[in-house]
Amino acid sequence: MDLNSDFAQRVVVHSAQEPWQASPMPGVDRRMLDRIGGEVARATTIVRYAPGSNFSAHTHTGGEEFIVLDGVFQDEHGDFPAGTYVRNPPTTSHTPGSDQGCTIFVKLWQFDMSDRTQFRKDMTAELSTPKGGVATAELHCDAREKVTYHVVDAGAALTIDDAGGIEMLVLRGALTEGGDALQQGAWLRLPEGQGLAAVAGPHGARVWIKTGHLPYAQPPAA
Numbered sequence: 001m002d003l004n005s006d007f008a009q010r011v012v013v014h015s016a017q018e019p020w021q022a023s024p025m026p027g028v029d030r031r032m033l034d035r036i037g038g039e040v041a042r043a044t045t046i047v048r049y050a051p052g053s054n055f056s057a058h059t060h061t062g063g064e065e066f067i068v069l070d071g072v073f074q075d076e077h078g079d080f081p082a083g084t085y086v087r088n089p090p091t092t093s094h095t096p097g098s099d100q101g102c103t104i105f106v107k108l109w110q111f112d113m114s115d116r117t118q119f120r121k122d123m124t125a126e127l128s129t130p131k132g133g134v135a136t137a138e139l140h141c142d143a144r145e146k147v148t149y150h151v152v153d154a155g156a157a158l159t160i161d162d163a164g165g166i167e168m169l170v171l172r173g174a175l176t177e178g179g180d181a182l183q184q185g186a187w188l189r190l191p192e193g194q195g196l197a198a199v200a201g202p203h204g205a206r207v208w209i210k211t212g213h214l215p216y217a218q219p220p221a222a
Contacts, residue, residue, distance in 0.1 A: 001041065004034035007165065007214045008191045010178070015046050016185035027053025033187050036219045042109040044167075044187070049073070049104075054097025062220050063111030064088040065147075067123070067208055069171065071102030078120075085123050085139045085149070085208075089115040105169055109220045110213065112144055123149040123208075133200075134158055145213040152200040152207065161195035165214030168196065173205035189214075 004011045013033050020029040024039065027050035035043045042062070046069070049055075065087050066073075073080040075094040080086060082102075088094065090113050126137045127149070133156025140147040145164070152158050158175065160166055168177075170186045177198040182188060190196060192214055198205075 001032075001035050001038060003032055003036075004189070005036050007189075007217050010191060010194065011187075011189045012180050012182070013187045014183070014185065015187055016183065020048060023047070023055075025053070025055050028055055034189070036217075037109075040109075040220050042217065042219055044107050044110075045105075046185075047104050047106055049096075049098040049102050051101040052097075052099060053101075054095065057093065057095040059091065059093040060088050060108075061090060062109030062113070063090045063115065064092075064106060064108055065110065066104045066106035067169075067171075069103040069105055071098055071100055073102045073104055074098055080120060083123050084120055085147070086120045087118060087140060089118055091116070092118055105208070110217070112142070112216075113221075115142070124151075127151060132156060144216055145210055147208070147210045150205075150207050150209060152198075152205045154200055154202050154204045156200050156204070158198045158200065158205075158207070159196060160209065160211065162211035163192065164212035165192050166190040166194070166196050167210045167213070168198075169208045171206045171208060173203050174201035175199060175205045175207070176201070 018031045031046040033044040068084045075096045127135045133153035135151040137149045168188045175198040
């Protein structure tokens with residue numbers, strides 16, 4: 001499957017308006033945002049676990065990065081409440097599920113294959129002092145990419161011009177960017193050379209952002 005696989009194009013997906021699609025596991029549904037490949041894919045997806053559901057044990061050959069959007073995600077490593085950012089690099093494995101149900105935003109096969117740094121982090125734990133109405137926490141940074149979390153006050157501007165493409169998920173509130181009204185769940189991907197110039201709505205916004213990664217986009221290794 002190829003979905004939003006032209007990384008030279010600006011893409012907006014209002015995920016809350018997209019239908020849920022069943023995964024191979026009962027009780028686990030998804031909304032696909034971009035994808036190159038079949039069940040093994042370079043993919044960006046919102047995944048919903050029904051209460052008591054789980055996914056079979058698997059190894060992250062290409063790595064997995066996710067945010068818990070609501071509920072509590074669980075595996076043999078512990079409980080991951082809403083607001084948790086997790087990186088499971090290549091060679092890690094687990095058996096995920098959720099007793100009470102949860103929703104996650106997950107990216108697969110988008111790691112440096114030599115990366116072995118595994119961690120979990122509360123996205124709000126290291127927020128900076130607001131500057132120009134924007135507080136920022138750096139979640140991860142390496143030679144390929146930077147991942148950040150931003151709390152944007154009502155009416156404040158969020159501008160980013162990092163090289164290598166920009167990707168944003170609206171976690172709460174709303175912003176406008178490039179003429180698009182981006183509500184909670186909206187996903188925006190900007191190609192190399194296009195900067196982000198967003199303005200938060202009357203209730204502010206909380207967003208996850210990744211930059212620098214698009215030049216490395218490719219299908220999973222055979």
